[in-house]
Amino acid sequence: MNAHYCQTNHHRSLSKQFSRNFIPVSHKKAIGSSRKVGNKGQNYPMKCCSSSISQPPLQQAGEEVELKLHHLHKENFGFLVRDEYGWQVRRMGDSEDEMKKVARVQAEAFHEPVLLFNDLFFEFFQAEVLAGLIHRVRNSPPDRYACLVAEASKEGSEFKEVVGVVDATVYRDNDVLRHLPADADEYLYISGIAVLHKFRRQKVATALLKACEMVANLWELEYLVLRAYEDDWGARKLYSNAGYRVVSTDPPWTSSWIGRRRRVLMIKTPKHHLYTKY
Template identity: 65%
Template structure:
């Protein structure tokens, strides 16, 4: 598939049907800006130390559980663990099987001044327990969305919505028909966000995982990408 023929979602220009938003300049293996709306734009993470640290900080701040004692110390450990995992995935995953997407303001800042305000991981997977929940029996893989996070001071500004849109664009560029993610059953805010983005609940964790292990129950949500309509149009 020629990615440059895909019309990228952008509220700033309806004429940019080239697969890239902005000036189109991107490093090898990158797609440039995937979406550009609401004053934010989303692109693939560049593999350099400073940017990876910024991305890890966003996820660490979103998912760290505060502790009464030594909270700062444990946060530093947690952030280091998040960074280590991110570096490993970036360096050991094929470029069309994993991507870390980051959101930043649309202002034209220099590379050193770019602020990462949101992040999401997308991975091509073949988990049978998820595949059996997809309506198309012939589907062999799907795009799994995880680790979506937005800096606290930038929430409620459509950044998470834009990150999910970028996942949709990437699914078409990679030729993946279905996307999937998991949310806690009682996290109604997150579930509303995903529902508004087109996801629907298809299954949940088995009861023994919540009663025996004591883990919060999660639901699996899926959506069909625009790949089928894009293929018909081309």
């Protein structure tokens, strides 16, 4: 009975740790608006497209069509990467079956086996991951959050399954923004990157990171941000090879003192205007 109780607490702790890898979507911007308001880290309400405030009419019908196509392209993009080391990356579909596949990939990547009732705990953990995924999809504007999936790009390949996933979220946080130039007020946060065990070390994660860059370009975001465990040298090498640079680490009082692994903050920007603070 005591062993079961300890493992239950271990699983709950793992679920909380997994949840911290995902940044909730906040500071939402009206779909179809690229105007930025407010200071760094502040949340200001924005007028949506259906606001009663009058707007100048479009001069030509063609402009309206072009505008709609522009937003359709930004929000419902197709394949972001094709044949990158044999993999292609696209946005996750909104079907229940697809979301279950994505949740299983992330659950397999982040679940830590326990001594007793491991299968039961895994199913419970996978259900939590799926619930979180559904919540993000349903409550995030399509140009503020995207879950990307990787699959084999070669026709006739025996691998028809989703082999890797990653979450990309538009976010703003003062702890991150202080490492960016003064005119930066938001960035693309990369989290939940996961690859099935049997497909690791086959450049799947590299293809996913490249697809995130494509999303940043489509959403007109200059900076990409992610976190990695300080002692996970494999992941840090992967991100460094992709152009990310370490700019800070978790303060000791938020990690080692309470039993959490220390993380590093890594940022990628084409201009390399980063402010490193340790």
